[in-house]
Amino acid sequence: MVIWLPMYVCQLDTLIYLISLKYLKKKLDYAHQILESAITQFIRRKTMYEKYYDVVGAGFGPAGIALETAIRDSEETSNERIYKRVFLEKNNNSAWLPEMLLPGTDIQHHFLRDFATPRNPRSQYTFSNYLFEKGRLFSFGLLGRPSRTEWSDYVQWVAKKIDDKAQYNEEVKLVEPIIVDENVEGLKVHTKNNINNKENVYHTKNLVLNSGRKPFVPSIFKGQIGDKVFHASKFISSIKNINNDDNPTFTVIGSGQNSVEIMLYLANKFPNSKINSVVRHTGFRLYELGHFTNEVFFPDFTNYFYSLTQEGRDKLFEQIKHTNYSAVDEDVSEALYWKIYEDKIRGKEQIKLYRCKEIFDISKHRDNYLLNFTDIYNKEDGSINTDYIILCTGFFEEKYPEVLKPMKEFINYNEENNIQVFQDYKINTKSNVKANIYLNGLTERTHGIGDAASFTMMATKAQRILDSIDNNKFVKKGVLS
Known part of the structure:
Protein backbone atom coordinates (compact mmCIF):
# COMPACT_ATOMS: atom_id res chain seq x y z
CA MET A 1 0.00 0.00 0.00
CA VAL A 2 2.85 2.32 0.82
CA ILE A 3 4.19 1.86 -2.68
CA TRP A 4 1.00 3.36 -4.22
CA LEU A 5 0.66 6.33 -1.84
CA PRO A 6 2.74 8.80 -3.90
CA MET A 7 0.55 8.06 -6.89
CA TYR A 8 -2.62 8.88 -4.91
CA VAL A 9 -1.03 12.03 -3.51
CA CYS A 10 -0.10 13.08 -7.03
CA GLN A 11 -3.63 12.46 -8.30
CA LEU A 12 -5.07 14.39 -5.35
CA ASP A 13 -2.82 17.36 -6.12
CA THR A 14 -3.92 17.27 -9.74
CA LEU A 15 -7.59 17.17 -8.69
CA ILE A 16 -7.14 20.10 -6.31
CA TYR A 17 -5.33 22.01 -9.04
CA LEU A 18 -8.12 21.39 -11.56
CA ILE A 19 -10.80 22.40 -9.05
CA SER A 20 -8.85 25.57 -8.28
CA LEU A 21 -8.61 26.39 -11.96
CA LYS A 22 -12.36 25.91 -12.42
CA TYR A 23 -13.09 28.09 -9.39
CA LEU A 24 -10.65 30.73 -10.60
CA LYS A 25 -12.24 30.69 -14.06
CA LYS A 26 -15.67 31.25 -12.51
CA LYS A 27 -14.30 34.17 -10.55
CA LEU A 28 -12.63 35.60 -13.64
CA ASP A 29 -15.84 35.20 -15.69
CA TYR A 30 -17.81 36.98 -12.97
CA ALA A 31 -15.20 39.74 -12.79
CA HIS A 32 -15.30 40.04 -16.58
CA GLN A 33 -19.09 40.40 -16.52
CA ILE A 34 -18.86 43.12 -13.88
CA LEU A 35 -16.14 44.92 -15.83
CA GLU A 36 -18.10 44.63 -19.08
CA SER A 37 -21.24 45.99 -17.40
CA ALA A 38 -19.24 48.85 -15.88
CA ILE A 39 -17.73 49.71 -19.28
CA THR A 40 -21.20 49.63 -20.90
CA GLN A 41 -22.59 51.93 -18.20
CA PHE A 42 -19.58 54.23 -18.57
CA ILE A 43 -20.03 54.46 -22.34
CA ARG A 44 -23.77 55.05 -21.91
CA ARG A 45 -23.15 57.80 -19.38
CA LYS A 46 -20.57 59.39 -21.67
CA THR A 47 -23.11 59.46 -24.51
CA MET A 48 -26.02 60.59 -22.32
CA TYR A 49 -26.23 64.16 -21.10
CA GLU A 50 -27.97 64.77 -17.75
CA LYS A 214 -51.87 66.80 -34.52
CA PRO A 215 -53.19 66.57 -38.10
CA PHE A 216 -56.55 64.80 -38.24
CA VAL A 217 -56.71 62.11 -40.92
CA PRO A 218 -60.14 60.45 -41.36
CA SER A 219 -59.91 56.68 -40.90
CA ILE A 220 -60.87 55.99 -44.53
CA PHE A 221 -57.66 57.73 -45.72
CA LYS A 222 -55.19 56.45 -43.11
CA GLY A 223 -54.03 53.49 -45.18
CA GLN A 224 -53.48 55.69 -48.25
CA ILE A 225 -51.25 58.45 -46.85
CA GLY A 226 -48.18 58.98 -49.03
CA ASP A 227 -46.85 61.07 -51.92
CA LYS A 228 -50.27 61.50 -53.52
CA VAL A 229 -52.55 61.51 -50.48
CA PHE A 230 -51.46 63.98 -47.82
CA HIS A 231 -52.67 66.35 -45.12
CA ALA A 232 -52.68 70.10 -45.71
CA SER A 233 -49.99 70.43 -43.02
CA LYS A 234 -47.58 68.92 -45.61
CA PHE A 235 -48.89 70.89 -48.58
CA ILE A 236 -45.88 72.87 -49.90
CA SER A 237 -43.40 70.01 -49.69
CA SER A 238 -45.88 67.53 -51.20
CA ILE A 239 -46.61 69.48 -54.39
CA LYS A 240 -43.10 70.71 -55.24
CA ASN A 241 -42.42 67.95 -57.78
CA ILE A 242 -45.78 68.05 -59.56
CA ASN A 243 -45.59 69.07 -63.23
CA ASN A 244 -48.29 71.27 -64.75
CA ASP A 245 -47.76 69.60 -68.14
CA ASP A 246 -49.06 66.35 -66.64
CA ASN A 247 -52.55 67.94 -66.39
CA PRO A 248 -52.95 66.81 -62.76
CA THR A 249 -56.31 66.34 -61.07
CA PHE A 250 -56.54 67.39 -57.43
CA THR A 251 -59.30 66.62 -54.94
CA VAL A 252 -59.47 68.82 -51.86
CA ILE A 253 -61.39 67.43 -48.88
CA GLY A 254 -62.74 69.89 -46.32
CA SER A 255 -64.53 73.20 -45.92
CA GLY A 256 -62.18 75.34 -43.83
CA GLN A 257 -60.02 78.35 -44.66
CA ASN A 258 -57.02 76.38 -45.85
CA SER A 259 -59.11 74.32 -48.28
CA VAL A 260 -60.14 77.44 -50.22
CA GLU A 261 -56.65 78.93 -50.05
CA ILE A 262 -55.19 75.69 -51.41
CA MET A 263 -57.69 75.51 -54.29
CA LEU A 264 -56.95 79.09 -55.34
CA TYR A 265 -53.21 78.42 -55.13
CA LEU A 266 -53.46 75.21 -57.17
CA ALA A 267 -55.60 76.90 -59.83
CA ASN A 268 -52.95 79.58 -60.29
CA LYS A 269 -49.85 77.36 -60.08
CA PHE A 270 -51.24 74.56 -62.25
CA PRO A 271 -53.44 76.23 -64.91
CA ASN A 272 -53.84 72.91 -66.76
CA SER A 273 -55.14 71.14 -63.67
CA LYS A 274 -58.63 70.07 -62.63
CA ILE A 275 -59.63 70.66 -59.02
CA ASN A 276 -62.46 68.92 -57.16
CA SER A 277 -63.79 70.21 -53.86
CA VAL A 278 -65.68 67.77 -51.63
CA VAL A 279 -67.60 69.22 -48.67
CA ARG A 280 -70.37 67.91 -46.43
CA HIS A 281 -72.04 71.32 -46.25
CA THR A 282 -73.93 73.31 -48.87
CA GLY A 283 -70.80 75.37 -49.46
CA PHE A 284 -68.27 77.43 -47.53
CA ARG A 285 -69.77 79.29 -44.58
CA LEU A 286 -68.14 82.50 -43.35
CA TYR A 287 -66.47 82.86 -39.98
CA GLU A 288 -68.70 84.40 -37.34
CA LEU A 289 -66.91 87.72 -37.00
CA GLY A 290 -69.47 89.77 -35.08
CA HIS A 291 -68.06 92.05 -32.40
CA PHE A 292 -69.99 90.44 -29.57
CA THR A 293 -69.50 86.89 -30.80
CA ASN A 294 -65.74 87.35 -30.95
CA GLU A 295 -65.54 88.25 -27.29
CA VAL A 296 -65.25 84.47 -26.87
CA PHE A 297 -61.53 85.09 -27.46
CA PHE A 298 -61.23 87.44 -24.46
CA PRO A 299 -59.52 86.32 -21.21
CA ASP A 300 -62.74 86.91 -19.23
CA PHE A 301 -64.61 84.48 -21.47
CA THR A 302 -61.86 81.90 -20.96
CA ASN A 303 -62.45 82.21 -17.21
CA TYR A 304 -66.20 81.82 -17.73
CA PHE A 305 -65.75 78.77 -19.97
CA TYR A 306 -63.48 77.11 -17.43
CA SER A 307 -66.05 77.64 -14.65
CA LEU A 308 -68.67 75.52 -16.47
CA THR A 309 -69.33 71.82 -16.11
CA GLN A 310 -68.01 69.67 -18.95
CA GLU A 311 -71.56 69.32 -20.26
CA GLY A 312 -71.92 73.10 -20.27
CA ARG A 313 -68.58 73.51 -22.02
CA ASP A 314 -69.54 71.03 -24.73
CA LYS A 315 -72.85 72.78 -25.42
CA LEU A 316 -71.26 76.22 -25.53
CA PHE A 317 -68.44 75.04 -27.77
CA GLU A 318 -70.95 73.79 -30.36
CA GLN A 319 -72.50 77.25 -30.39
CA ILE A 320 -69.26 79.17 -30.90
CA LYS A 321 -67.09 76.80 -32.97
CA HIS A 322 -67.71 78.62 -36.26
CA THR A 323 -65.76 81.59 -34.97
CA ASN A 324 -62.68 79.44 -35.69
CA TYR A 325 -63.55 76.14 -37.42
CA SER A 326 -65.12 74.87 -40.68
CA ALA A 327 -65.47 78.40 -42.03
CA VAL A 328 -63.62 80.89 -44.23
CA ASP A 329 -62.85 84.60 -44.43
CA GLU A 330 -65.04 86.74 -46.66
CA ASP A 331 -62.15 87.68 -48.96
CA VAL A 332 -61.20 84.09 -49.85
CA SER A 333 -64.87 83.12 -50.24
CA GLU A 334 -65.33 85.97 -52.70
CA ALA A 335 -62.08 85.13 -54.53
CA LEU A 336 -63.18 81.51 -55.02
CA TYR A 337 -66.64 82.54 -56.19
CA TRP A 338 -65.15 85.02 -58.66
CA LYS A 339 -62.78 82.35 -59.99
CA ILE A 340 -65.59 79.85 -60.61
CA TYR A 341 -67.83 82.57 -62.08
CA GLU A 342 -65.20 83.87 -64.53
CA ASP A 343 -64.40 80.30 -65.61
CA LYS A 344 -68.07 79.92 -66.55
CA ILE A 345 -67.80 83.03 -68.73
CA ARG A 346 -64.80 81.47 -70.48
CA GLY A 347 -66.64 78.19 -70.87
CA LYS A 348 -64.29 76.17 -68.67
CA GLU A 349 -64.60 74.41 -65.33
CA GLN A 350 -61.26 74.16 -63.57
CA ILE A 351 -62.80 73.94 -60.08
CA LYS A 352 -65.81 71.70 -59.46
CA LEU A 353 -67.73 71.68 -56.19
CA TYR A 354 -69.24 68.49 -54.77
CA ARG A 355 -71.54 69.74 -52.02
CA CYS A 356 -73.34 67.74 -49.34
CA LYS A 357 -71.17 64.73 -50.14
CA GLU A 358 -69.57 62.16 -47.87
CA ILE A 359 -66.84 59.81 -49.10
CA PHE A 360 -67.40 56.19 -48.10
CA ASP A 361 -64.68 54.39 -50.11
CA ILE A 362 -61.28 54.99 -51.66
CA SER A 363 -59.34 52.65 -53.95
CA LYS A 364 -56.10 53.00 -55.87
CA HIS A 365 -55.97 52.25 -59.61
CA ARG A 366 -52.43 52.37 -60.98
CA ASP A 367 -51.33 56.01 -60.53
CA ASN A 368 -54.65 57.52 -59.50
CA TYR A 369 -57.49 57.06 -57.02
CA LEU A 370 -61.20 56.41 -57.21
CA LEU A 371 -63.30 58.14 -54.56
CA ASN A 372 -66.85 56.88 -54.03
CA PHE A 373 -69.25 59.23 -52.28
CA THR A 374 -72.89 59.52 -51.32
CA ASP A 375 -75.10 62.58 -51.11
CA ILE A 376 -75.92 63.13 -47.44
CA TYR A 377 -79.52 64.15 -48.16
CA ASN A 378 -80.80 62.41 -51.31
CA LYS A 379 -78.54 59.33 -50.82
CA GLU A 380 -77.44 59.26 -54.47
CA ASP A 381 -73.97 57.78 -55.05
CA GLY A 382 -71.21 59.05 -57.30
CA SER A 383 -67.46 58.83 -57.85
CA ILE A 384 -64.39 60.94 -58.64
CA ASN A 385 -61.16 59.95 -60.39
CA THR A 386 -58.20 61.92 -59.10
CA ASP A 387 -54.40 61.98 -59.10
CA TYR A 388 -53.90 63.73 -55.76
CA ILE A 389 -55.96 63.98 -52.56
CA ILE A 390 -55.36 66.86 -50.15
CA LEU A 391 -56.91 66.49 -46.70
CA CYS A 392 -57.96 69.84 -45.27
CA THR A 393 -59.52 68.03 -42.34
CA GLY A 394 -58.14 70.03 -39.45
CA PHE A 395 -56.31 69.01 -36.31
CA PHE A 396 -57.11 67.27 -33.04
CA GLU A 397 -55.95 67.45 -29.44
CA GLU A 398 -54.39 64.33 -28.01
CA LYS A 399 -56.51 63.09 -25.13
Missing part, protein backbone atom coordinates in the same frame (compact mmCIF):
# COMPACT_ATOMS: atom_id res chain seq x y z
CA LYS A 51 -28.55 68.18 -16.20
CA TYR A 52 -30.99 69.94 -13.86
CA TYR A 53 -33.19 72.86 -14.94
CA ASP A 54 -35.76 74.83 -12.96
CA VAL A 55 -38.05 74.83 -16.01
CA VAL A 56 -38.01 72.54 -19.04
CA GLY A 57 -40.18 73.43 -22.02
CA ALA A 58 -41.10 70.67 -24.46
CA GLY A 59 -41.37 72.51 -27.76
CA PHE A 60 -40.13 75.89 -28.98
CA GLY A 61 -42.89 76.83 -31.38
CA PRO A 62 -45.14 79.85 -30.71
CA ALA A 63 -46.32 78.63 -27.28
CA GLY A 64 -42.76 78.02 -26.07
CA ILE A 65 -41.55 81.32 -27.52
CA ALA A 66 -44.40 83.16 -25.76
CA LEU A 67 -43.40 81.64 -22.40
CA GLU A 68 -39.72 82.54 -22.85
CA THR A 69 -40.60 86.15 -23.74
CA ALA A 70 -42.74 86.35 -20.58
CA ILE A 71 -39.82 85.06 -18.49
CA ARG A 72 -37.41 87.55 -20.08
CA ASP A 73 -39.74 90.48 -19.54
CA SER A 74 -40.08 89.42 -15.90
CA GLU A 75 -36.28 89.22 -15.57
CA GLU A 76 -35.92 92.67 -17.10
CA THR A 77 -38.45 94.12 -14.65
CA SER A 78 -36.89 92.49 -11.58
CA ASN A 79 -33.32 92.96 -12.90
CA GLU A 80 -32.42 89.41 -11.93
CA ARG A 81 -32.38 85.96 -13.46
CA ILE A 82 -35.34 83.95 -12.21
CA TYR A 83 -35.13 80.47 -13.64
CA LYS A 84 -32.57 78.22 -15.22
CA ARG A 85 -34.51 76.84 -18.18
CA VAL A 86 -34.25 75.09 -21.52
CA PHE A 87 -36.68 74.58 -24.40
CA LEU A 88 -36.42 71.33 -26.36
CA GLU A 89 -37.53 71.53 -29.99
CA LYS A 90 -37.55 68.53 -32.34
CA ASN A 91 -37.29 70.65 -35.51
CA ASN A 92 -34.19 72.57 -36.60
CA ASN A 93 -35.94 75.94 -36.27
CA SER A 94 -39.09 77.61 -34.95
CA ALA A 95 -40.80 78.14 -38.31
CA TRP A 96 -44.52 78.95 -38.08
CA LEU A 97 -46.82 77.09 -40.53
CA PRO A 98 -44.04 76.63 -43.12
CA GLU A 99 -46.26 74.41 -45.28
CA MET A 100 -49.03 77.01 -45.58
CA LEU A 101 -47.13 80.22 -46.37
CA LEU A 102 -49.08 80.82 -49.57
CA PRO A 103 -48.94 84.13 -51.48
CA GLY A 104 -51.77 86.50 -50.61
CA THR A 105 -52.84 84.71 -47.42
CA ASP A 106 -53.17 86.53 -44.11
CA ILE A 107 -53.58 85.67 -40.44
CA GLN A 108 -56.94 85.02 -38.77
CA HIS A 109 -56.34 87.00 -35.57
CA HIS A 110 -55.68 90.64 -34.70
CA PHE A 111 -52.01 91.57 -34.90
CA LEU A 112 -52.04 92.98 -31.35
CA ARG A 113 -52.58 89.42 -30.13
CA ASP A 114 -48.90 88.69 -30.49
CA PHE A 115 -46.27 87.20 -28.16
CA ALA A 116 -46.38 90.07 -25.68
CA THR A 117 -48.82 92.97 -26.21
CA PRO A 118 -51.79 91.56 -24.18
CA ARG A 119 -49.57 91.11 -21.09
CA ASN A 120 -47.01 93.90 -21.62
CA PRO A 121 -47.41 96.41 -24.49
CA ARG A 122 -43.98 97.88 -23.62
CA SER A 123 -42.19 94.60 -24.31
CA GLN A 124 -39.50 94.49 -27.00
CA TYR A 125 -41.14 91.31 -28.35
CA THR A 126 -44.34 92.92 -29.66
CA PHE A 127 -45.34 92.92 -33.32
CA SER A 128 -45.31 96.74 -33.22
CA ASN A 129 -41.67 96.73 -32.15
CA TYR A 130 -40.90 94.19 -34.89
CA LEU A 131 -42.36 96.61 -37.46
CA PHE A 132 -40.41 99.50 -35.93
CA GLU A 133 -37.09 97.63 -35.98
CA LYS A 134 -37.73 96.42 -39.55
CA GLY A 135 -38.53 99.98 -40.70
CA ARG A 136 -42.05 99.14 -41.87
CA LEU A 137 -44.21 100.71 -39.15
CA PHE A 138 -45.67 103.50 -41.32
CA SER A 139 -46.05 101.33 -44.43
CA PHE A 140 -47.90 98.69 -42.43
CA GLY A 141 -50.22 101.38 -41.09
CA LEU A 142 -51.62 101.80 -44.60
CA LEU A 143 -52.48 98.09 -44.75
CA GLY A 144 -53.43 97.24 -41.17
CA ARG A 145 -53.25 93.47 -41.54
CA PRO A 146 -50.14 91.26 -41.73
CA SER A 147 -49.77 88.59 -44.36
CA ARG A 148 -49.02 85.06 -43.25
CA THR A 149 -45.49 85.46 -44.62
CA GLU A 150 -44.93 88.58 -42.53
CA TRP A 151 -46.28 86.93 -39.39
CA SER A 152 -43.98 83.98 -39.96
CA ASP A 153 -41.06 86.40 -40.23
CA TYR A 154 -42.15 88.02 -36.95
CA VAL A 155 -42.18 84.61 -35.22
CA GLN A 156 -38.66 83.86 -36.50
CA TRP A 157 -37.48 87.35 -35.53
CA VAL A 158 -38.55 86.84 -31.92
CA ALA A 159 -37.23 83.27 -31.82
CA LYS A 160 -33.76 84.38 -32.92
CA LYS A 161 -33.65 86.97 -30.14
CA ILE A 162 -34.18 84.33 -27.45
CA ASP A 163 -33.13 80.97 -28.86
CA ASP A 164 -30.02 80.76 -26.67
CA LYS A 165 -32.43 78.95 -24.33
CA ALA A 166 -33.50 76.49 -27.04
CA GLN A 167 -32.05 73.13 -27.99
CA TYR A 168 -33.09 72.42 -31.59
CA ASN A 169 -33.27 68.91 -33.09
CA GLU A 170 -33.96 67.66 -29.57
CA GLU A 171 -37.14 65.56 -29.49
CA VAL A 172 -38.83 64.76 -26.19
CA LYS A 173 -39.53 61.03 -26.13
CA LEU A 174 -40.61 60.30 -22.55
CA VAL A 175 -41.21 61.91 -19.16
CA GLU A 176 -40.51 59.72 -16.13
CA PRO A 177 -41.07 60.32 -12.41
CA ILE A 178 -38.10 60.51 -10.02
CA ILE A 179 -39.42 58.57 -7.04
CA VAL A 180 -37.88 58.96 -3.57
CA ASP A 181 -39.62 57.46 -0.51
CA GLU A 182 -42.86 56.99 -2.52
CA ASN A 183 -42.92 60.66 -3.54
CA VAL A 184 -42.38 62.00 -7.04
CA GLU A 185 -39.58 64.45 -6.25
CA GLY A 186 -39.00 65.52 -9.83
CA LEU A 187 -39.20 64.60 -13.49
CA LYS A 188 -36.77 63.03 -15.94
CA VAL A 189 -37.28 64.31 -19.48
CA HIS A 190 -35.77 61.85 -21.97
CA THR A 191 -34.86 63.18 -25.40
CA LYS A 192 -33.21 62.02 -28.58
CA ASN A 193 -31.17 64.27 -30.83
CA ASN A 194 -32.45 64.01 -34.40
CA ILE A 195 -29.00 64.72 -35.87
CA ASN A 196 -26.62 62.43 -33.97
CA ASN A 197 -29.18 60.11 -32.26
CA LYS A 198 -27.62 60.91 -28.89
CA GLU A 199 -29.93 60.30 -25.93
CA ASN A 200 -30.12 63.02 -23.29
CA VAL A 201 -31.87 63.40 -19.95
CA TYR A 202 -33.05 66.67 -18.39
CA HIS A 203 -34.13 66.83 -14.73
CA THR A 204 -36.71 69.38 -13.64
CA LYS A 205 -39.43 70.27 -11.16
CA ASN A 206 -41.42 72.29 -13.72
CA LEU A 207 -42.27 70.83 -17.13
CA VAL A 208 -44.25 72.86 -19.67
CA LEU A 209 -45.61 70.91 -22.64
CA ASN A 210 -45.74 73.46 -25.46
CA SER A 211 -47.05 70.86 -27.87
CA GLY A 212 -49.65 71.67 -30.49
CA ARG A 213 -52.40 69.61 -32.02
CA TYR A 400 -53.33 62.04 -23.37
CA PRO A 401 -49.87 63.24 -24.49
CA GLU A 402 -47.82 60.21 -25.49
CA VAL A 403 -44.71 61.44 -23.67
CA LEU A 404 -46.55 61.37 -20.32
CA LYS A 405 -47.34 57.63 -20.37
CA PRO A 406 -45.01 56.83 -17.43
CA MET A 407 -46.84 59.52 -15.41
CA LYS A 408 -50.36 58.09 -15.87
CA GLU A 409 -50.77 56.71 -12.36
CA PHE A 410 -49.76 60.05 -10.83
CA ILE A 411 -52.41 62.14 -12.64
CA ASN A 412 -56.03 62.81 -11.66
CA TYR A 413 -58.82 62.35 -14.23
CA ASN A 414 -62.45 63.45 -14.57
CA GLU A 415 -65.54 61.30 -15.21
CA GLU A 416 -64.76 61.14 -18.95
CA ASN A 417 -61.25 59.90 -18.12
CA ASN A 418 -59.70 63.13 -19.38
CA ILE A 419 -56.78 64.77 -17.60
CA GLN A 420 -57.89 67.29 -14.99
CA VAL A 421 -56.31 70.69 -15.65
CA PHE A 422 -56.38 73.64 -13.24
CA GLN A 423 -57.22 77.14 -14.43
CA ASP A 424 -53.50 78.00 -14.42
CA TYR A 425 -52.93 75.16 -16.95
CA LYS A 426 -51.26 72.92 -14.39
CA ILE A 427 -52.17 69.23 -14.51
CA ASN A 428 -53.95 68.04 -11.38
CA THR A 429 -51.60 65.41 -9.96
CA LYS A 430 -51.67 63.10 -6.94
CA SER A 431 -50.69 64.52 -3.55
CA ASN A 432 -47.33 62.74 -3.58
CA VAL A 433 -46.16 64.59 -6.72
CA LYS A 434 -43.75 67.40 -5.86
CA ALA A 435 -43.40 68.71 -9.40
CA ASN A 436 -45.49 70.76 -11.84
CA ILE A 437 -46.60 69.72 -15.33
CA TYR A 438 -48.30 72.38 -17.48
CA LEU A 439 -50.28 72.00 -20.71
CA ASN A 440 -49.51 75.00 -22.89
CA GLY A 441 -51.47 74.17 -26.02
CA LEU A 442 -53.84 71.25 -25.37
CA THR A 443 -56.55 72.89 -23.27
CA GLU A 444 -59.34 73.87 -25.66
CA ARG A 445 -61.57 71.25 -24.01
CA THR A 446 -61.18 72.90 -20.59
CA HIS A 447 -60.43 76.56 -21.36
CA GLY A 448 -62.39 77.20 -24.55
CA ILE A 449 -61.87 78.20 -28.15
CA GLY A 450 -59.50 81.04 -27.26
CA ASP A 451 -57.02 78.37 -26.22
CA ALA A 452 -56.98 76.76 -29.65
CA ALA A 453 -53.73 76.59 -31.60
CA SER A 454 -53.69 80.32 -32.34
CA PHE A 455 -52.16 83.49 -30.93
CA THR A 456 -55.42 84.68 -29.40
CA MET A 457 -54.64 83.82 -25.76
CA MET A 458 -50.96 82.92 -26.16
CA ALA A 459 -49.38 85.86 -24.32
CA THR A 460 -51.95 85.82 -21.52
CA LYS A 461 -51.60 82.06 -21.13
CA ALA A 462 -47.80 82.33 -20.92
CA GLN A 463 -48.10 84.89 -18.13
CA ARG A 464 -50.55 82.71 -16.21
CA ILE A 465 -48.20 79.73 -16.43
CA LEU A 466 -45.24 81.84 -15.30
CA ASP A 467 -47.26 83.23 -12.37
CA SER A 468 -48.23 79.68 -11.42
CA ILE A 469 -44.61 78.50 -11.48
CA ASP A 470 -43.72 81.49 -9.27
CA ASN A 471 -46.48 80.58 -6.82
CA ASN A 472 -45.71 76.84 -6.79
CA LYS A 473 -41.95 77.04 -6.48
CA PHE A 474 -40.17 73.78 -5.73
CA VAL A 475 -36.62 74.33 -4.58
CA LYS A 476 -33.89 72.05 -5.77
CA LYS A 477 -33.33 69.06 -3.54
CA GLY A 478 -30.38 66.71 -3.24
CA VAL A 479 -31.76 64.10 -5.59
CA LEU A 480 -31.97 66.61 -8.43
CA SER A 481 -28.88 68.73 -7.89
